[in-house]
Amino acid sequence: AQSVAQPEDQVNVAEGNPLTVKCTYSVSGNPYLFWYVQYPNRGLQFLLKYITGDNLVKGSYGFEAEFNKSQTSFHLKKPSALVSDSALYFCAVRVANFGNEKLTFGTGTRLTIIP
């Protein structure tokens, strides 16, 4: 079985400060890891993914995430937060293969950037 934990329901950050949204995972085998963002009444927008290679992956809107195998973590980061970054963020994992295994999502973290 695979699972994702996002330990923080809510994260508040002042505009201009660095932000981190935490994610840890559990999967049998090597993981594919994803971050998505959701705005109110909208679907999920892809931010970034880790498949293989460099542990630090860069994505859309200045976000990046670091894959840490020993800590089974994939925290989302941004050096300088914008008010427009306020949204709901989901981390997701699936096992690394070419089958149709489903994604497992975390419970989401609501990020609020304070002007």
Place this chain on the structure above:
Amino acid sequence: GAVVSQHPSRVICKSGTSVKIECRSLDFQATTMFWYRQFPKQSLMLMATSNEGSKATYEQGVEKDKFLINHASLTLSTLTVTSAHPEDSSFYICSARDDRGVGEAFFGQGTRLTVV
């Protein structure tokens, strides 16, 4: 990037009627699509996995006769909520897995269903 179009974005229907939601991959082929339901302030709950040309695989607790899924082509899957009731009111999101590469999944915009 890859685009998934979900239609309609909002629908209001009367109890007892059926509602069809469409999910289209616009610039890639998707043998596999997924249907999710999201309750307020909660994560996505996978309802079923839709495979082109075969029967959908439903998650435990999801009524397959109530949530009919058809995946007749490599770019289109539909979810029909039959005999809708107010408790079916929710936000439904589809996802299409790109047949190329590592099979990355892209999401539709979601459908807000309100049953009155």
